[in-house]
Amino acid sequence: MGDPKKPKKKYETPRFPWRSDILQNELVLLGQYGLRNKRELWRAKTMLSKFRGIARSILSMPVEKRAKLEETLLGKLKRLGILPENAVLDDVLDMTVEDILERRLQTIVFRKGLAKTPHQARQLITHGHIAVNNRVVFSPSYLVTREEEESVTYAPTSPLNRPDHPLRLIIEAAPKAGGGERR
Numbered sequence: 745m746g747d748p749k750k751p752k753k754k755y756e757t758p759r760f761p762w763r764s765d766i767l768q769n770e771l772v773l774l775g776q777y778g779l780r781n782k783r784e785l786w787r788a789k790t791m792l793s794k795f796r797g798i799a800r801s802i803l804s805m806p807v808e809k810r811a812k813l814e815e816t817l818l819g820k821l822k823r824l825g826i827l828p829e830n831a832v833l834d835d836v837l838d839m840t841v842e843d844i845l846e847r848r849l850q851t852i853v854f855r856k857g858l859a860k861t862p863h864q865a866r867q868l869i870t871h872g873h874i875a876v877n878n879r880v881v882f883s884p885s886y887l888v889t890r891e892e893e894e895s896v897t898y899a900p901t902s903p904l905n906r907p908d909h910p911l912r913l914i915i916e917a918a919p920k921a922g923g924g925e926r927r
Contacts, residue, residue, distance in 0.1 A: 755786035756793070777845045778854070778862025784885060788844045795821065799836035825890040849876065850884035852896055860918050868904070875899040 746752065758766055770782055779785055795817070802813050814833050821827040826843050827835055845851060850865045853874055859865035866884045868874050874881060876888065877895045888896060898904045904912055 755783055755790045757786060773841070773845065776862070777848070777851055778866050779845075780866070785841070785845075787885070789841050792839060792841050792844055795839065796837055799833055803833060823889050823891075824887055825893065844887075847887050848884065849874065849881060849886040849888050849896070852888050852893060856896060857915065858896070858898065860915050873899055873902040873904045875902075 760766065770785055773779070773785055774782065798813075798817055802810055802817065805813070817836065818827065818831060818833065821836065822829055822831065825847050826839065846855075849869060850862060853859050853865040853869060854862045858874065859868055865874075869884045870882060872880050872882060875895075875897060876886070876892050878900060880899045880901070903909055906912070
């Protein structure tokens with residue numbers, strides 16, 4: 745067991761941190777998804793790397809051992825909404841970091857039109873104005889499952905829950921954000 749005061753890192757840093765193409769790509773993703781810092785992006789990349797590593801190890805197993813593990817991995821990714829319902833194991837290897845970033849609560853609040861920008865979505869979440877299944881969630885990095893996606897709304901205790909709130913009038917007057925759904 746490790747020391748409870750020193751939690752493990754949940755991310756791995758890039759191997760070549762000063763390559764200009766990597767820096768440019770990271771900066772674009774930070775702005776597009778309203779991330780606070782690169783650690784949040786690296787956490788998503790590490791999560792993707794682990795899913796892909798598990799998929800590669802499952803593909804190398806004999807067919808008898810493979811079925812249950814494949815079903816478990818695909819079930820989790822389908823529940824999270826990262827993969828479509830008709831996905832196969834090869835689709836796990838085709839996933840990108842954007843697939844994971846699209847499932848964050850911050851992105852879903854922005855895409856549903858509850859906030860004007862991803863940055864405002866982050867602020868609404870951290871200030872306790874957003875609820876999932878009528879439970880206030882304070883973490884913008886919360887991964888929303890497929891079933892929970894429809895229940896993302898303003899918190900019942902939030903002043904934003906009133907339709908005549910000035911911020912809601914501004915948000916609703918702005919053009920809809922993000923476009924359609926992915927996958």
